[in-house]
Amino acid sequence: MTVITKARRYMLLLFFFILIATGNGLSSSLEPGWVLVWADEFDGAGLPTPAWWTFETEGNQWGWGNNEAQFYTDSRLANARVEDGRLIITARAEPMGDKEYTSARINTRKIGGWRYGRFEARMRLPSGRGIWPAFWMLPVDNFYGGWPSGGEIDIMEFFGFMPDNIYCTIHTSAYNHRRGTQKGSHLKVRNLHDEYHLYAVEWFPDRLNFYVDDEKVFSYEKTEDHPAVWPFDQHFYAILNCAVGGDWCYRMGGIGDTSFPQNLEVDYVRVYQWNDGNPHTLLVTTTEGGRVSYEKKAAYAPGEEVRLRAEADPGYKFLYWSGGLSTVHEKETTMMMFHDTAVKAHFVPEAEMLKNGDFELELLAWNRWVDAEAAAAEFSTDQGALRVDVNRPGKHDWQVQVTQAVPLAKGKTYTVSFAAWARRRRQITVRINQNHPPYAAYAYQAFTIDKEKKIYNFTVTIDKDDADSRLEFDFGEGRGPVWLDNVSMRKETE
Ligand SMILES: [Ca+2]
Ligand SMILES: [Ca+2]
Structure with a gap:
């Protein structure tokens, strides 16, 4: 509760x-x-x-x-x-x-x-x-x-x-x-x-x-x-x-x-x-793939409890709330109205494995790492995309990386897709690898990206079960800003 x-x-x-x-x-x-x-x-x-x-x-x-x-x-x-x-x-x-x-x-x-x-x-x-x-x-x-x-x-x-x-x-x-x-x-x-x-x-x-x-x-x-x-x-x-x-x-x-x-x-x-004594408004929105049921009112009394229930459409799943509720809150939850509040329910297709692949919630769920002895980089969000400023490139691409944990299942096929662009034509590498030492890769592919925002993808079948693995983007080999958006990793369903 x-x-x-x-x-x-x-x-x-x-x-x-x-x-x-x-x-x-x-x-x-x-x-x-x-x-x-x-x-x-x-x-x-x-x-x-x-x-x-x-x-x-x-x-x-x-x-x-x-x-x-x-x-x-x-x-x-x-x-x-x-x-x-x-x-x-x-x-x-x-x-x-x-x-x-x-x-x-x-x-x-x-x-x-x-x-x-x-x-x-x-x-x-x-x-x-x-x-x-x-x-x-x-x-x-x-x-x-x-x-x-x-x-x-x-x-x-x-x-x-x-x-x-x-x-x-x-x-x-x-x-x-x-x-x-x-x-x-x-x-x-x-x-x-x-x-x-x-x-x-x-x-x-x-x-x-x-x-x-x-x-x-x-x-x-x-x-x-x-x-x-x-x-x-x-x-x-x-x-x-x-x-x-x-x-x-x-x-x-x-x-x-x-x-x-x-x-x-x-x-x-x-x-x-x-409690400032004023009634408050509640704005509820959703991404594609579901709806929220609650008692709609023009204004709520200060402290009034509003029950919210997020329901996914067929083929989609509820991911989390943002705004007036944190991502820890359950899909059925109660909030109390002490401010004018906006709440958003996030849904994704059932096969989607990533959170916040569109960077709408800033850097939520993405881990960032720089091998500080070899490279220097800063991570931010820029107009709804991830921006990686590589200020000092390293010797290896993995010395500047952004990752998100995903579990892998033996014999399953996965498709990774993303939009990327850079100030100057360069390479980035995408890896699916262990999320623990020695960070061995199950699959990887290099992509050449340039000024134009384009969509890239690759599909791979994994031959191992690993509950503690991750999707990794490596930026360490080139200088300057790179942008990433609409990252998706989907498990193929039979
Ligand atoms: Ca006590
Ligand atoms: Ca975005």
Whole structure:
């Protein structure tokens, strides 16, 4: 379920007012326009609710980009448990994998994320050098590419080597810590470890305001209508974790003799949407191949729930939503009207294996990679097509590549087609290959493309089963911009 039902919401609201009435540590200054749409009060016992929370472990191999010292476990009570009305994430000094510490990192991505709203968590923080708890947000769909292009919202970060300081930060492709240009601020807060404090961000279409309790720490404004500056127009999900170590920590003297275990205690996470009191319009469109049924109205009351059901025509399948719903949302879903909203349902022919082959959703579903020691390239979308600017060609075509994962079945025939053009006549290569080392090719073909946009295709029968393979476009052998559009890969049906 993606959105809580009316009854559940009413209960939450009631609960919320009772808390205000009893003065139970809640921000008393919460403006009445905020409507609670989702919450986890952590009232149960055991693991955090599996329907809402996913344990993240895939970065254990590579240290999550910061050489972090912990091994995040999956569904292990010793590292994440709900107890006495709280979530407790525990960092422990114990070897696991090739790490010396264990901990947990959980996210709400499977709910589908939220666009705009107030996101808050009431938390009591662990302490000690090397301890790095965070409450933060990442995009559900990488429309603008991987980190940092998609954006990151750090509602609360605490670094054990900087006692009493809470950091609020945003990262985008123009402003990020890799460049040392991230935007943010910090606030001195007392009793971070003995008392609960409320950490919140209020996210509007044109600004992000960060708070600790009632105090505003930082505000980031949309100064330019460009995703490099403002990628915050997509759905984001929440993350809670307690990291240990990390590059900044090592530069500041390391983990030292901090005592373990250390607990991050979370009383609740709540998500609100802003009710501006106005009715809102809903525009529903579809691609070819299906329709959407819902109750059509000229305007919807603020907060009104609209049930949407996408239905594919014969020979087509539903792929995902875009606009007011993220691609995680099911084909039958409910949305609440807090903004004028446009939603689009995407359908493709049943035999189609690719997502976003028309680049209508920017770079969604496409992976980009450059062998940075040999070549340099930038990827963007340009008038609805993929644009690859090869600034420094490599020795090999595969040193600049765009890929999408596809499963292959032995004995099946596949047809790849695409439109391509380039500023100067050149070659590109299309490969169907392993999506894992040693990236062996099952099939490949080189194409000569020129200034004129043309459609190319090739058909191949694959002699192996491989669930983890991919379609790969290689651009590394020529300089200058290349465009790609309407990419399709279809499995021949008997
Ligand atoms: Ca609670
Ligand atoms: Ca297109």
